[in-house]
Amino acid sequence: MQFGHKDLLGLKELTADEIRYILHSAETMKYILMQNAKKTPHLQGKSIVTLFYENSTRTRMSFELASKYMSASAANITASGSSVQKGESLLDTVRTLDRMGTDVIIMRHPMSGAPHLAAKHAKSAIVNAGDGMNEHPTQALLDLFTIQEKKGRIEGLKVAICGDIKHSRVARSNIYGLTKLGAEVAVGGPSTLMPAEIEQLGCKAYNSVQEALIDADVVMGLRMQLERQKKGLIPSAREYARFFGIDERRMKYAKPDAILLHPGPVNRGMELTTGVMEHDGCFIDEQVTNGVAVRMAVLNILTRKGGQVEYSH
Amino acid sequence: MNILIKQGRVLNPATNLDQVMDLYIADGVVQKMGENLDASALSDSKELTVIDAAGKVVSPGLVDMHCHLRDPGFEYKEDIESGTRSAAMGGFTSVACMPNTNPVIDNAPLVEYILNRAAQVGSVNVYPIGAVSRGLKGELLADIGEMKFAGVVAISDDGRPVENPSLMRRALEYASMFDTTVISHCEELSLLDEGVINEGYTSTHLGLKGISNAVEDVMIARDIILAETVGAPLHIAHVSTRGGVELVRQAKRRGVRVTCETCPHYFSLDDSAVEGFNTNAKMNPPLRTKADVAAVIEGLKDGTIDAIATDHAPHHVDEKNVEFAQALNGIVGFETALGLGIAYLVKPGHLTLMELLRKMTVNPAGILSLGKGMLAEHKPADIVIFDPEEAYTVDVASFVSRSKNSPYDGYTLYGKPLYTIVGGRLVVDHGVLV
Numbered sequence: 001m002q003f004g005h006k007d008l009l010g011l012k013e014l015t016a017d018e019i020r021y022i023l024h025s026a027e028t029m030k031y032i033l034m035q036n037a038k039k040t041p042h043l044q045g046k047s048i049v050t051l052f053y054e055n056s057t058r059t060r061m062s063f064e065l066a067s068k069y070m071s072a073s074a075a076n077i078t079a080s081g082s083s084v085q086k087g088e089s090l091l092d093t094v095r096t097l098d099r100m101g102t103d104v105i106i107m108r109h110p111m112s113g114a115p116h117l118a119a120k121h122a123k124s125a126i127v128n129a130g131d132g133m134n135e136h137p138t139q140a141l142l143d144l145f146t147i148q149e150k151k152g153r154i155e156g157l158k159v160a161i162c163g164d165i166k167h168s169r170v171a172r173s174n175i176y177g178l179t180k181l182g183a184e185v186a187v188g189g190p191s192t193l194m195p196a197e198i199e200q201l202g203c204k205a206y207n208s209v210q211e212a213l214i215d216a217d218v219v220m221g222l223r224m225q226l227e228r229q230k231k232g233l234i235p236s237a238r239e240y241a242r243f244f245g246i247d248e249r250r251m252k253y254a255k256p257d258a259i260l261l262h263p264g265p266v267n268r269g270m271e272l273t274t275g276v277m278e279h280d281g282c283f284i285d286e287q288v289t290n291g292v293a294v295r296m297a298v299l300n301i302l303t304r305k306g307g308q309v310e311y312s313h
Numbered sequence: 314m315n316i317l318i319k320q321g322r323v324l325n326p327a328t329n330l331d332q333v334m335d336l337y338i339a340d341g342v343v344q345k346m347g348e349n350l351d352a353s354a355l356s357d358s359k360e361l362t363v364i365d366a367a368g369k370v371v372s373p374g375l376v377d378m379h380c381h382l383r384d385p386g387f388e389y390k391e392d393i394e395s396g397t398r399s400a401a402m403g404g405f406t407s408v409a410c411m412p413n414t415n416p417v418i419d420n421a422p423l424v425e426y427i428l429n430r431a432a433q434v435g436s437v438n439v440y441p442i443g444a445v446s447r448g449l450k451g452e453l454l455a456d457i458g459e460m461k462f463a464g465v466v467a468i469s470d471d472g473r474p475v476e477n478p479s480l481m482r483r484a485l486e487y488a489s490m491f492d493t494t495v496i497s498h499c500e501e502l503s504l505l506d507e508g509v510i511n512e513g514y515t516s517t518h519l520g521l522k523g524i525s526n527a528v529e530d531v532m533i534a535r536d537i538i539l540a541e542t543v544g545a546p547l548h549i550a551h552v553s554t555r556g557g558v559e560l561v562r563q564a565k566r567r568g569v570r571v572t573c574e575t576c577p578h579y580f581s582l583d584d585s586a587v588e589g590f591n592t593n594a595k596m597n598p599p600l601r602t603k604a605d606v607a608a609v610i611e612g613l614k615d616g617t618i619d620a621i622a623t624d625h626a627p628h629h630v631d632e633k634n635v636e637f638a639q640a641l642n643g644i645v646g647f648e649t650a651l652g653l654g655i656a657y658l659v660k661p662g663h664l665t666l667m668e669l670l671r672k673m674t675v676n677p678a679g680i681l682s683l684g685k686g687m688l689a690e691h692k693p694a695d696i697v698i699f700d701p702e703e704a705y706t707v708d709v710a711s712f713v714s715r716s717k718n719s720p721y722d723g724y725t726l727y728g729k730p731l732y733t734i735v736g737g738r739l740v741v742d743h744g745v746l747v
Contacts (some may be wrong), residue, residue, distance in 0.1 A: 112638070
């Protein structure tokens with residue numbers, strides 16, 4: 001098995017085997033995470049920087065802890081406290097970090113394609129930690145990992161992704177990952193939050209959450225940004241919850257043993273009710289743990305020489 | 314310098330002439346057109362340059378009714394000197410430049426600046442287009458009458474729409490008193506929703522915000538209604554949508570005084586060219602779908618679309634090598650326009666070479682009343698000579714334009730201009746600038 005990429009920009013760019021390889025590697029990492037002493041030498045001597053142009057707590061912390069558990073030198077830059085505010089271009093910032101000897105730059109950016117631009121010009125591996133509405137590959141990988149862990153497989157499952165599909169990089173990465181691994185994907189949400197030609201990505205689209213949920217093995221809620229209301233895409237939070245929120249009644253359309261996931265943080269009472277979050281099949285907390293494991297796996301794979309490793313298990 | 318062009322296939326769309334003949338040029342004008350002209354009988358001067366045009370096409374020099382020379386204010390992208398050299402390399406002998414410079418061309422002295430500068434350093438004829446509104450702000454009319462007397466050939470706020478419909482109506486009414494056409498950049502900004510590429514599969518696939526066809530169509534419909542209301546001439550710039558083509562088609566049937574242009578990128582590329590976040594495929598209006606490309610070609614075939622303009626829009630590499638949403642809109646167009654027309658319209662049989670040249674010469678010249686774009690004895694000798702069968706590979710690094718922002722690097726096109734003659738002066742000789 002070869003992981004033939006310098007960077008992790010999205011699941012769009014990966015083959016099914018490459019995705020499986022990362023998930024497999026994450027199993028080992030999760031085992032390490034579960035130990036009393038969570039420290040491995042995998043990334044000793046490696047320098048990892050998080051470069052965040054957008055606010056984030058959990059994703060950045062998850063990457064930072066993943067780096068530290070594996071003994072890397074980790075540093076972080078946020079847009080507000082850097083030369084970015086002095087008007088430095090993205091490429092100049094990335095080139096500067098590169099010259100300081102970084103091995104991996106983990107990047108979040110509000111504009112789609114920004115990591116792709118950086119990757120073209122950087123020696124360091126670029127990990128996309130979310131770019132605009134495009135992709136959030138490590139989030140989708142941790143979702144896939146959680147599904148695999150709880151359901152024992154991904155192929156043949158039906159996964160319903162519900163909410164603001166249009167603006168969601170999580171939805172896009174999951175659609176690419178899930179369909180590549182043989183799952184059937186249904187997306188549900190209001191027409192104003194559904195992107196054009198979404199079915200051409202290989203999923204089915206519904207304007208009814210109930211319909212999307214029918215016989216689902218996995219139900220995935222998405223965070224609803226409150227600013228969508230101000231832009232006139234939905235009338236109100238209340239109306240959204242009433243017609244598109246995932247509640248106990250709607251969950252009944254899914255299979256009885258369906259699991260519930262959400263990338264967090266959750267707007268309780270809007271996209272998910274507290275009731276469904278307390279359900280046995282809800283693994284939102286476990287997703288957070290798996291996120292660290294998956295990111296450890298990604299960092300480990302990308303810091304191997306040439307990004308190529310033997311597939312051993 | 315006297316020039317004798319021998320044995321070329323002369324294509325003159327203005328008269329539907331398609332005949333192998335010779336052209337004799339002296340004192341800046343075409344002195345004689347005819348078969349087997351005798352050099353020694355015509356010219357006693359030793360300075361006679363003879364061009365063997367056998368197997369090649371001799372056409373009126375191309376006329377571009379829509380370009381950006383970026384001068385004054387953005388000379389790091391292009392200026393009148395570099396821009397007109399690029400135009401000449403593309404076979405253009407006359408270009409009309411848009412007023413969205415810095416300062417904006419919204420008064421007579423600035424119009425005179427363009428004309429004077431072009432006279433000093435220009436390689437081709439330059440015709441300024443003035444602003445509709447002062448500073449392109451969309452609030453007050455610019456000095457349209459004075460600019461007309463100073464030499465503008467049309468008015469436009471290109472780069473921006475005239476958002477206020479009342480101002481647009483006044484502009485149409487007022488400009489028509491001065492026989493000046495308003496060129497409209499049709500974009501309903503309130504529908505834009507921060508879009509950066511066409512709304513469709515590609516925007517969804519790349520996670521980029523989409524621009525629906527309605528952004529363009531709504532404004533085309535509005536401006537047609539306004540032009541119809543006041544009976545003034547209107548020209549729609551860079552039509553890219555199937556709906557836009559249909560709106561113009563219907564308006565023409567009703568007898569509205571409307572004309573329109575499209576650009577080579579709207580008949581040669583669709584939005585899939587943006588894949589990989591290619592900022593050199595980012596322009597406004599955006600590249601559309603295959604169905605829109607087909608409709609644009611249909612509009613060119615049935616005459617709905619009168620002209621092909623380049624919308625030559627040079628930008629510095631630093632303005633394109635940025636996050637996609639930040640990248641500036643536009644591509645350079647002079648040096649690929651003819652080649653794209655031949656490769657994507659003539660070779661597939663959509664247009665004859667005569668029809669293509671008509672939309673790149675006499676039609677745009679007619680819309681702007683330039684009195685150009687045709688070959689006739691005793692008229693200024695503006696001529697391009699090319700071989701439409703000769704393939705070449707586009708190399709953006711070799712562009713004469715100061716900017717290299719083009720999505721066509723590596724494309725195989727046809728008919729690279731071999732000779733460009735402007736006012737009887739050889740500007741491009743054997744494909745090289747003189």
